[in-house]
Amino acid sequence: MDIRLFSFDELDIVQISCLPPNELFLDFSKKSKYLQGSVFSLFQHSFELASSDYDYYSLNSFTASQAVALRNHLMTNQSRLAAIKSAEDIEKIALKQLSGIDFMNSLKEQVQEWRVSWEKIRSNLLKVGEELIEMTDGCIDEDLILWIKGF
Numbered sequence: 001m002d003i004r005l006f007s008f009d010e011l012d013i014v015q016i017s018c019l020p021p022n023e024l025f026l027d028f029s030k031k032s033k034y035l036q037g038s039v040f041s042l043f044q045h046s047f048e049l050a051s052s053d054y055d056y057y058s059l060n061s062f063t064a065s066q067a068v069a070l071r072n073h074l075m076t077n078q079s080r081l082a083a084i085k086s087a088e089d090i091e092k093i094a095l096k097q098l099s100g101i102d103f104m105n106s107l108k109e110q111v112q113e114w115r116v117s118w119e120k121i122r123s124n125l126l127k128v129g130e131e132l133i134e135m136t137d138g139c140i141d142e143d144l145i146l147w148i149k150g151f
Contacts, residue, residue, distance in 0.1 A: 011151040012037040014056075018135055018144045025059060025147040033135065035128065037150055038106035041099035042081075042125060043132060046073035047148065056150040062136075064143045071136045078129040087118035 017025055017032040035043075048054045050070035051062060062070055084090055090107075094100035107114050107121070114121060139146040 008151070014040040014148060014150045016132070016135060017147040018139045018142075019147060021143075021145055025061075025149070027149070027151075033131070036106070038102040039125075039128060040150070041102045042094060042097065043074065043077060043129065044099050045097050046070060046077050049073045059147065059149045062139070062146040062148075064140050064145075067136050067139045067146050070146070071133060071140065074129060074133050074136060078126065078133065081122060081125050081129055084118070084122045087115040090114075090118055090121060 014035045014037055015027065015029075015032045016035065017029060019025060019031070044056065047060070047070065050066060050073050051060065054060050080093055084093065091104060094103045094107075111117065111121070136146060138144065
């Protein structure tokens with residue numbers, strides 16, 4: 001727990017929304033889902049591969065057709081996460097990604113016994129991946145826009 005006031009620059013979250021094409025993205029909307037930025041770092045590469053214009057701190061949109069590519073990259077990432085068999089595997093996968101160091105630093109800081117609870121960590125990461133894929137599928141199926149923005 002970090003008991004203090006935060007400035008906007010200290011926020012470490014990603015906002016993800018699926019909205020109809022005519023609906024505006026609103027920062028901190030109740031319709032959105034949120035993910036800690038350091039956790040998102042293990043999924044960020046999928047978004048970067050799906051859109052060459054992706055920028056963490058900008059508002060990014062994925063049309064239904066772009067979301068198909070995103071879904072494929074998320075599925076590949078999910079396979080990597082499912083193949084984790086040890087704490088060392090978590091560290092290897094994280095550190096192979098440019099932003100994965102953020103995940104490892106946060107993990108080591110927030111979870112003292114992370115090497116002991118690696119299976120729970122893998123399970124939680126897989127759940128996040130499943131939810132991201134479900135959101136992407138929903139955008140594809142309903143022809144919605146997937147919006148994402150890091151803070």
